[in-house]
Amino acid sequence: MAAVLMLRGCAGLLYKHRKGYAASIAPVCSRAMASKTPVGFIGLGNMGNPMAKNLIKHGYPVIAYDVFPEACKEFQDSGAQVMDSPADVAERADRIITMLPSSPNAVEVYTGASGILKKVKKGSLLIDSSTIDPAISKELAKAVEKMGAVFMDAPVSGGVGAARGGNLTFMVGGVEQEFDAAKELLTCMGSNVIYCGEVGTGQAAKICNNMLLAISMIGTAEAMNLGIRLGLDPKLLAKILNMSSGRCWSSDTYNPVPGVMEGVPSANNYQGGFGTTLMAKDLGLAQISATNTKTPVPLGSLAHQIYRMMCAKGYALKDFSAVFQFLREEENL
Amino acid sequence: MAAVLMLRGCAGLLYKHRKGYAASIAPVCSRAMASKTPVGFIGLGNMGNPMAKNLIKHGYPVIAYDVFPEACKEFQDSGAQVMDSPADVAERADRIITMLPSSPNAVEVYTGASGILKKVKKGSLLIDSSTIDPAISKELAKAVEKMGAVFMDAPVSGGVGAARGGNLTFMVGGVEQEFDAAKELLTCMGSNVIYCGEVGTGQAAKICNNMLLAISMIGTAEAMNLGIRLGLDPKLLAKILNMSSGRCWSSDTYNPVPGVMEGVPSANNYQGGFGTTLMAKDLGLAQISATNTKTPVPLGSLAHQIYRMMCAKGYALKDFSAVFQFLREEENL
Amino acid sequence: MAAVLMLRGCAGLLYKHRKGYAASIAPVCSRAMASKTPVGFIGLGNMGNPMAKNLIKHGYPVIAYDVFPEACKEFQDSGAQVMDSPADVAERADRIITMLPSSPNAVEVYTGASGILKKVKKGSLLIDSSTIDPAISKELAKAVEKMGAVFMDAPVSGGVGAARGGNLTFMVGGVEQEFDAAKELLTCMGSNVIYCGEVGTGQAAKICNNMLLAISMIGTAEAMNLGIRLGLDPKLLAKILNMSSGRCWSSDTYNPVPGVMEGVPSANNYQGGFGTTLMAKDLGLAQISATNTKTPVPLGSLAHQIYRMMCAKGYALKDFSAVFQFLREEENL
Amino acid sequence: MAAVLMLRGCAGLLYKHRKGYAASIAPVCSRAMASKTPVGFIGLGNMGNPMAKNLIKHGYPVIAYDVFPEACKEFQDSGAQVMDSPADVAERADRIITMLPSSPNAVEVYTGASGILKKVKKGSLLIDSSTIDPAISKELAKAVEKMGAVFMDAPVSGGVGAARGGNLTFMVGGVEQEFDAAKELLTCMGSNVIYCGEVGTGQAAKICNNMLLAISMIGTAEAMNLGIRLGLDPKLLAKILNMSSGRCWSSDTYNPVPGVMEGVPSANNYQGGFGTTLMAKDLGLAQISATNTKTPVPLGSLAHQIYRMMCAKGYALKDFSAVFQFLREEENL
Structure with missing residues (x-):
């Protein structure tokens, strides 16, 4: 298995690695599930788009949103349901993955006027795969917790190529007993899912x-x-x-x-x-x-x-x- | 084979390395020679002392010098011949190894009033294992060449433990056709002898x-x-x-x-x-x-x-x- | 006039400066006003305490708050009125100065559950003399503006000694037409009041x-x-x-x-x-x-x-x- | 008097300085002397050329050398005597100023095969105005001293303009009792001559x-x-x-x-x-x-x-x- 690159945005190249590692931390099992409830996905950019498509490939209905209409259009064409706001996604899905370019975007998508928290259901699992300041992750986690939902940070390593191939690595921070639930989704998109500790440690x-x-x-x-x-x-x-x-x-x-x-x-x-x-x-x-x-x-x-x-x-x-x-x-x- | 530490002065510890490398660059052959002429050794400190003793162990008569009389005394007791100056060493040996703490010491030992160059024989091979400025190595090489002798820089990796065990690595700079002659001696003291290029590249x-x-x-x-x-x-x-x-x-x-x-x-x-x-x-x-x-x-x-x-x-x-x-x-x- | 130190927290020393400068930027006029309405002051620490006392000395009734009861007690003894929260200060004074140790404190005092913005009056002038991230100053300004009030950043140079002596320098950012109103108060506490440009430029x-x-x-x-x-x-x-x-x-x-x-x-x-x-x-x-x-x-x-x-x-x-x-x-x- | 720029090679610009300083350290007196013996000057580049010409202007016969024939030619045309080597200069002048681009040049001019030291007279005063490593200055001083002569380092501040105008600043290191002799020459070329301490401190x-x-x-x-x-x-x-x-x-x-x-x-x-x-x-x-x-x-x-x-x-x-x-x-x- 290849060394983890921890790089985003690689333009599809796959570099070969000279040394092998036993990536025993998070063995990936590809499980078939009888029935799959919809998963929300917000942020359909270079990385988010292929990630969301891998969820679909694994049989999850995806309910999506992106601030750019063209990104939504392209995605809709591939069969997914597209909403008008993060809040609308949160109304229809109790597991949501966000993949956004920076801290302010993440803050807006979660706590903005039509953000996830406006309509999030109790018990929802919100996974943020953006790379942002861990202090912001912690603040978002607090705000989510107040609404009775769960937040985990899960930034990725590996670029667009790995996103397409489902070979990303996820470093996950958050409450340990929710890790299995997160892993179920993340393994559809990545080959390594590593539990790092409390909220923010994935980013760290x-x-x-x-x-x-x-x-x-x-x-x-x-x-x-x-x-x-x-x-x-x-x-x-x-x-x-x-x-x-x-x-x-x-x-x-x-x-x-x-x-x-x-x-x-x-x-x-x-x-x-x-x-x-x-x-x-x-x-x-x-x-x-x-x-x-x-x-x-x-x-x-x-x-x-x-x-x-x-x-x-x-x-x-x-x-x-x-x-x-x-x-x-x-x-x- | 272990990764090369490139460290001097390690207090005898031998750290284990997790990954193996095929150190194919300089295969070490331990050759027995019918007759061995004396080898000069200047600088009998923490590193030089065990290095010179390994030469003796391999059957080379050693003619030595150190600026500190105690260092000479200790060495004399172990059977070697000790001289009063670098010049005197050069008079008696046509292969000399120097192991000195810094650039000024090296300059003094080679070009000083009773330095090697005062009595060096034509065709002698002078190997400097000190770690010094490569520009100084080049200057010494020029001065040595003027006397019709050959200079090579060959700084070491590995500390006192490796010096004792004969496991040092030598990085050697100098004329390539003299490399074999240098290697004959250096393999008595080290397990890796790497040819790096012209004079100064060992230091580099x-x-x-x-x-x-x-x-x-x-x-x-x-x-x-x-x-x-x-x-x-x-x-x-x-x-x-x-x-x-x-x-x-x-x-x-x-x-x-x-x-x-x-x-x-x-x-x-x-x-x-x-x-x-x-x-x-x-x-x-x-x-x-x-x-x-x-x-x-x-x-x-x-x-x-x-x-x-x-x-x-x-x-x-x-x-x-x-x-x-x-x-x-x-x-x- | 002395060069501006731009130092906070000097323990009362006054260093002499070798060269004179014509500090023509903000000439200070000490004006007597017929009637003076109360001024709010939040943050009664090493710097805030003597600053607020200088306002009192110039005839302004001060309505104060600090998160530490002892700081309030000491201040109350010197004749000022002390409130239970920033919001309560905002209810009674339409000009407020804040002097706080860091960005999070400033955010809390302005936008917190019992913060200034909970009860700020339309048209109020809020001057923040804390040294904080200019980006935070801009955000506070936006929040204040939404309530129909005015925000200016006015960090100080000069330490505790200058605060006591009324010799601070204020660098002021905010809407230019409000600068005179701010200067009226700031000149009670400082000998230089410099207009720097839009909100955040004082901090900058x-x-x-x-x-x-x-x-x-x-x-x-x-x-x-x-x-x-x-x-x-x-x-x-x-x-x-x-x-x-x-x-x-x-x-x-x-x-x-x-x-x-x-x-x-x-x-x-x-x-x-x-x-x-x-x-x-x-x-x-x-x-x-x-x-x-x-x-x-x-x-x-x-x-x-x-x-x-x-x-x-x-x-x-x-x-x-x-x-x-x-x-x-x-x-x- | 202008602040000292400590800059070499300024292309003739003279920047005005806002503040005045009483440069009391080395008052400059322009003294007329009855008879003036020849002064050597080695290094006739952008800086050396106008410096040497200022010596001539002050009535000193100059005996010069430069490694570039064109530089010598131009200088000869202006009436000075040009020699074939630094040694030849040293044979004819017992006060010599050197102005060279780097440490190796200085070493060569002093200690080279046809360097100053080959023919320096006992008691000569050798002033090096090059900017070089102070450690090299010290080494040169030792070599000069061995020949019974005196060495001082005197690097300059001020560029070509100051060299032409005779407004350079010299920072001088060397034996204090020789400082007056050095100053006699340096004041022909500079308006500030500062004694800094032992050899090398001018460079420092x-x-x-x-x-x-x-x-x-x-x-x-x-x-x-x-x-x-x-x-x-x-x-x-x-x-x-x-x-x-x-x-x-x-x-x-x-x-x-x-x-x-x-x-x-x-x-x-x-x-x-x-x-x-x-x-x-x-x-x-x-x-x-x-x-x-x-x-x-x-x-x-x-x-x-x-x-x-x-x-x-x-x-x-x-x-x-x-x-x-x-x-x-x-x-x-």
């Missing part, structure tokens, strides 16, 4: 992983670039790092230097993969969480700044491993 | 690895600390990182959080291992190399500063994974 | 100043420390910097090196002044604002991390110039 | 100033950019900073935001002024000095990296205040 796990990923990716780019300038052959240097204590996923599975590996964005002009702007967004969430908890994250903070500068320098839509290209450019007097 | 490989190691160690400490403050269980978080894209040697083999792994310095109050002051030294070399080649290394540079601050805050002799402890301390009003 | 000005202050303070500490280690006399180095392009408020008015200047915290073991924990808080706000506006602030971000680490290392209550002490400590093997 | 003073300058310039750029994005008018924000604790030379004399000040590089598309590549060089020297003395300089280190990245992104020849432009660019998806 994702944010921490992506912060470490950004740091080790930039570190790999710096070390490779320095080595090359000091006269080392890039392939040989990668080999040495990968058999040594500098080894990391960015060096051995997703090396940022063109010519070192095949089938990774660096071999394809940094197209596809996980966009720099998405990495900058996740680092921003890490930064806000660190600030709020007074946690020093000096390298995470600088990584955030570097990806922010890259976005401003034309790298926004390139894969985040393009930091090698960003750093390697030479002074040209 | 080591410096680049240790810079990436420092970055990913601090990154791991930051990510673990942030996750813990956000409510995640440290063992679970490590598990998630290690099956995800945040995975690195510092997270899966040498985790800095007490209680996550056994047999690593974090399980032993950060004793043993690779001292923070040694890591700060190597990061200083990386910094100087980056400055001289105008290579941007923003995270490497900040990692250097962090280890420098740690040294000043009482962490100098603790293992470098103690950065977790340094970062985790909480504001206490 | 303060945050930007303090971020630059933190950066140049750390920079001064680094430069002084490096110079001293390179053999320069600290007083001479300060003199050279101050006649050169390195000159800044931290070098010429508030030098962090003991022995260079008199009457500053560095001359008094870093007691008094502007606490490191307060600087860390303001840098956190700058960080959040930068993240939200996707603005790269690499040095601001690192300054934040450094003050955060200092807080964890026992410097929380020392003046922020103690960063010199934090950096100067030497490795002690 | 310059490096420390420029490091603090870089830090506060980037800090000013960050604060101005953040403020603008938060809705503040740049001129108003500069005004507020300059009357507050964020004030620094970069904000009040050399503001990096176009439209805020006249007569500075930011008003002229960042042309002229002090080039980014020169600032990067000086920060590299600061970094090396800090590494060698184990001094933590986190912001200085990051400033170095930022200017290094700017050089690679096309800013090498723009004024160093262009960091504002570098940071302000917006993400453009």
Whole structure:
């Protein structure tokens, strides 16, 4: 089984991983159920659309909503029922999955004038798969709880390709006794469903992983670039790092230097993969969480700044491993 | 075969590694030779002493020197011949290994008033296993070449334990046709001998690895600390990182959080291992190399500063994974 | 007139400034008014207490509230009327000043269950002098506007001493035609009242100043420390910097090196002044604002991390110039 | 008298300074001397050429050398005597000034095969005005001393314009009793001659100033950019900073935001002024000095990296205040 990428928005590429892991945490069983009640799905974007379709494929009637009419239209054509508001979804389904681009969107969909909470039924299970500030997840959970319903955060790893293939990883936070109910739905869309702890810890796990990923990716780019300038052959240097204590996923599975590996964005002009702007967004969430908890994250903070500068320098839509290209450019007097 | 640690000065601990690598780069053959001419060895410190003894064990007569008389005395007692100066060693041996603490020491031993070059024989092979600035290695090589001799840089990975056990890794830079001659000696002291390219690339490989190691160690400490403050269980978080894209040697083999792994310095109050002051030294070399080649290394540079601050805050002799402890301390009003 | 410190929480010290500035931006006229209607004041802490007393001194009846009963008691003894909730204050006063420690407190006082907005009168003027996230100021402004009232942000510079002496500086954001009405009250408590632009710009000005202050303070500490280690006399180095392009408020008015200047915290073991924990808080706000506006602030971000680490290392209550002490400590093997 | 810029290579612009300082440290007296013996001058580049000409203007016969024949030719035409090597200069002049681009050049000119030391006369005074690593200055001083001569380091502040006008500032390190002899020559070329202490402290003073300058310039750029994005008018924000604790030379004399000040590089598309590549060089020297003395300089280190990245992104020849432009660019998806 492949290492979990923790990347959103990958443009359909599936990178091969060199090492295997026994992903024993959440064994996935594909269960057939006699009768399936409708499931709500709010947010039909690049990720939400294929996720919702996988629910349908598994036999769940889906009641959907998206703020963009075109997204709804396309979805309706594929047989689902589309509502006029999150509240209307909540009226008809007692299990709802939300997949939204940012914290303010999530707040609006749950607590807005025509939000889920306006018509949520007691006992409903609301699962938010957006990647947002864990503090917001906790606030949403409180608001949901007041209405007698249950909230879980379940952000995903894996991009559009994994969403289509049903190979996402879900990191789930919330009350443990509700985890099985959530897993029943999430396993239709993902191959790993990991219980992380109380509400917000799903977000926390994702944010921490992506912060470490950004740091080790930039570190790999710096070390490779320095080595090359000091006269080392890039392939040989990668080999040495990968058999040594500098080894990391960015060096051995997703090396940022063109010519070192095949089938990774660096071999394809940094197209596809996980966009720099998405990495900058996740680092921003890490930064806000660190600030709020007074946690020093000096390298995470600088990584955030570097990806922010890259976005401003034309790298926004390139894969985040393009930091090698960003750093390697030479002074040209 | 174990991943190469690239650490000096480990206090004899041998950490187990979770993943195997086929270290095919430099197969080690233990060859018996009919007659062995003397080998010079300069620098009989914590590392040099056991290294030189391994040469003796392999049947090489050793002609030694150290600036500290006690170091010489101890060594003489074990049967070796001790000289009064590097020049005197060079007069008697045409293969010399040097193992010195810093660039200025190396410069003195080679080019000083009673240095090797005063009496070096034509055709001699001089191997420097010190960890120093690659630019200095290149300068020494030029000076050596002028005397008609050959210079190679061959810094080591692995600490005192590996030096004793003959399990060091050598990264070797220099003229390729001399590599076999160097390997003959180095395999007596190490289990991996990797040819890296022209003079200075041995140093470069080591410096680049240790810079990436420092970055990913601090990154791991930051990510673990942030996750813990956000409510995640440290063992679970490590598990998630290690099956995800945040995975690195510092997270899966040498985790800095007490209680996550056994047999690593974090399980032993950060004793043993690779001292923070040694890591700060190597990061200083990386910094100087980056400055001289105008290579941007923003995270490497900040990692250097962090280890420098740690040294000043009482962490100098603790293992470098103690950065977790340094970062985790909480504001206490 | 003295340079504006932009510091809260100074323990009553008044530092002398070497250079004069014509503070022409907001000339202060002390006007006598025939009849004065009551003014509400919420938040009677170290800063709020003397500020509210200055309003009383200028003849304004004050209707006050604080969440801590002791703070109310002390204030009541000095002749003011104390209410049970922000809502009750809003019922009796149509001009209210709030002075609260953080964003969540401000949100609660305005929009909470017994918050100002529950009973605010149409046309009321609500001035928030707390230092908070400008995005929160904007949200509060919107909520206030919906009730037909006016909101302005007016964070202060100058510590407890300036609050007592009525010498604070206010940076004011909000609708320009309401500025005169705000100034009437603020001039009772401060000697500079600066109009900065639309709602949130008062906070923005303060945050930007303090971020630059933190950066140049750390920079001064680094430069002084490096110079001293390179053999320069600290007083001479300060003199050279101050006649050169390195000159800044931290070098010429508030030098962090003991022995260079008199009457500053560095001359008094870093007691008094502007606490490191307060600087860390303001840098956190700058960080959040930068993240939200996707603005790269690499040095601001690192300054934040450094003050955060200092807080964890026992410097929380020392003046922020103690960063010199934090950096100067030497490795002690 | 103007604040000292500590900038080399300014393209002839003379920026006006807002505040006056009594530069009492080194009063300049222009003295007429009965007879003047020849002075050597090595390094006739953009700076050295006008400096040497000012010596001639003050009546000193100049004996010169430059590695580039064209530079010698141009100088010969203006009446000076040109030699074939530094050694030949040393044979004819017992006072020599050197003005060279980098440490290796200085080492070569002093200790090379046809260097000054080959023919230096006992008692000669050798003044190096290059900006180089203070550790190299110390080494040169030792080598010079061995020959019975005297070495002083005297790097300059002020660019080509100041070199032409004789308005440079010299920061001088070396034996104090030789300072008057050095000052006699330096006052022909500069209006400030500051004695800093033992050999190397001239370099140290310059490096420390420029490091603090870089830090506060980037800090000013960050604060101005953040403020603008938060809705503040740049001129108003500069005004507020300059009357507050964020004030620094970069904000009040050399503001990096176009439209805020006249007569500075930011008003002229960042042309002229002090080039980014020169600032990067000086920060590299600061970094090396800090590494060698184990001094933590986190912001200085990051400033170095930022200017290094700017050089690679096309800013090498723009004024160093262009960091504002570098940071302000917006993400453009």
